[in-house]
Amino acid sequence: MDHDATTSSGAATGRRPLTRTLVAVGIVIMLAGLLFGYDQGVISGALDGIQKDFHVSTFLLEVITSWVTLGAMVGALVAGGLADRLGRRATILLASVLFTIGAMVEALAPGSYVLVLGRLVVGFGVGVASVAAPLYAAEMAPARVRGRFVSLYQLAITIGIFVAYLVDYVLSHSSGWRVMLGVSAVPAVLLVLAVWPLSDSPRWYVQVGRRDDAERSLRKVTGARDVTEDLDAIQGAVAEDSSRAVGWREVFAPQWRTPLTIGVTLAFLQQLTGINAIIYYANQIFAAAGFTSPQSQSLATLWAIGAVNVVATFVAVAWVDRFGRKPLLFIGTTGMGLSLVVVGAMFLKLSSVDPGTTAHTTGTTGEGLITLVALVVFIACFAFSLGPIVWTIINEIFPSHVRGKAVAVATAANWFAAWLVSQFFLSLVGLITTTGVFWLFAAFCGVTFVFVRRVVPETKGRSLEAIQSMWGDQDALAAAMRDE
Ligand code: BGC
Numbered sequence: 001m002d003h004d005a006t007t008s009s010g011a012a013t014g015r016r017p018l019t020r021t022l023v024a025v026g027i028v029i030m031l032a033g034l035l036f037g038y039d040q041g042v043i044s045g046a047l048d049g050i051q052k053d054f055h056v057s058t059f060l061l062e063v064i065t066s067w068v069t070l071g072a073m074v075g076a077l078v079a080g081g082l083a084d085r086l087g088r089r090a091t092i093l094l095a096s097v098l099f100t101i102g103a104m105v106e107a108l109a110p111g112s113y114v115l116v117l118g119r120l121v122v123g124f125g126v127g128v129a130s131v132a133a134p135l136y137a138a139e140m141a142p143a144r145v146r147g148r149f150v151s152l153y154q155l156a157i158t159i160g161i162f163v164a165y166l167v168d169y170v171l172s173h174s175s176g177w178r179v180m181l182g183v184s185a186v187p188a189v190l191l192v193l194a195v196w197p198l199s200d201s202p203r204w205y206v207q208v209g210r211r212d213d214a215e216r217s218l219r220k221v222t223g224a225r226d227v228t229e230d231l232d233a234i235q236g237a238v239a240e241d242s243s244r245a246v247g248w249r250e251v252f253a254p255q256w257r258t259p260l261t262i263g264v265t266l267a268f269l270q271q272l273t274g275i276n277a278i279i280y281y282a283n284q285i286f287a288a289a290g291f292t293s294p295q296s297q298s299l300a301t302l303w304a305i306g307a308v309n310v311v312a313t314f315v316a317v318a319w320v321d322r323f324g325r326k327p328l329l330f331i332g333t334t335g336m337g338l339s340l341v342v343v344g345a346m347f348l349k350l351s352s353v354d355p356g357t358t359a360h361t362t363g364t365t366g367e368g369l370i371t372l373v374a375l376v377v378f379i380a381c382f383a384f385s386l387g388p389i390v391w392t393i394i395n396e397i398f399p400s401h402v403r404g405k406a407v408a409v410a411t412a413a414n415w416f417a418a419w420l421v422s423q424f425f426l427s428l429v430g431l432i433t434t435t436g437v438f439w440l441f442a443a444f445c446g447v448t449f450v451f452v453r454r455v456v457p458e459t460k461g462r463s464l465e466a467i468q469s470m471w472g473d474q475d476a477l478a479a480a481m482r483d484e
Helices: 003-013 020-054 058-086 088-108 112-140 143-170 177-182 185-195 202-207 211-222 228-243 254-272 275-288 294-323 325-350 366-384 386-396 400-455 464-470 474-482
Strands: none
Touching: 020 058, 020 088, 020 112, 020 143, 020 177, 020 185, 020 211, 020 275, 020 294, 058 088, 058 112, 058 202, 058 275, 058 400, 088 112, 088 177, 088 185, 112 143, 112 202, 112 400, 143 177, 143 275, 143 294, 143 386, 202 211, 202 228, 211 228, 254 275, 254 386, 254 400, 275 294, 275 366, 275 400, 294 325, 294 366, 294 386, 325 366, 325 386, 325 400, 366 386, 386 400, 464 474
């Protein structure tokens, strides 16, 4: 799939102000990010109430937390096929409807198994949306705003997590977990309303032979009357792509082994550094660090994790094109690793209770406060480095004709790793202690540092075509490796 097909429309429209359609597409991508983020964040505040109502085992609590990511992994894998067959717009609609149903099932679940079912359905919806919405936005947006649209997505994810924490905080005094989970239907319904009046992408219409619809859609996106040149460019790109019609075999072909290894490994490592263990289990971690009341835990989670995550993402948006990907990754993974070592050391000192239970120490201690500060550093470092940059790189390194499928593979790998971590976090704490787990995450920060240094080339300031040809050109690759 060639997301660059609409690039020429950017040239044709020059510095035109955003059309109404483009603003609407921006809203769609933001809502999809919010949906993703809200869902990642909300479970942290809901676990306590679920535990109280259903008396579930640690394993089942982990399943309730993590099976969203399992559903999302399957959703991400099938999303590309669905988006080609049904269209991008219909696929986003389908994802939102599924998501709304799943959220209702969660909110009304009479027992833990129905709750797990709801989590799977919600996850499937999130996974489909996590591939279809950026794809739709990338195909609708002219080149001049495409990069910003992709950053909007990551920003919206962090805002979604923050809003989820806020809802958790407001409801933390009551057993409000049903409302917390049910509220996630709101952005999904808004997404249906936002996508409904829009047309599909010009690129998809051309792909299915609906040139008139493609022309109408292009006019709305660009605000220009004459779009023949753009339409011809898209038609040419689609024809070229279908002449090289790719199956899965091409995605795994030897010449793309390096970018695929980079994409999948970075997607995996992003999760193995423990980000979602902290996003999901933040309240429990703060409880074990001495924050006694559910309100104080939610407050710490809201500001130390949620707000810092949003603010630091702006740093990445501002700096990633100026300083480059690798310097930010080096600084970020170093900061993450060191702060995790500190968190681990504090838990060694506290050695009170496991975050798997919400039993308490006597109150917020010095160790608890140091843990809080270290987690702030961890989140900030993640948010300006591994968080957004992994997604940037995944969307840059693949040649256009395998990009759709390759991005889906890397996205599914990311969901799979997220599942692994959230599924086994509490059990692992039981096995090797909280300290051991945080030090393990720290070790993966080190692995990420070395991997980026040895294997990942700098992509800043290089065109997608230059990146693509680099994989077959040892000199160009070596130059990009040195360019740190
Ligand atoms: C990751 C998510 C994570 C989020 C936190 C994203 O880049 O892929 O798994 O929850 O960042 O902000």
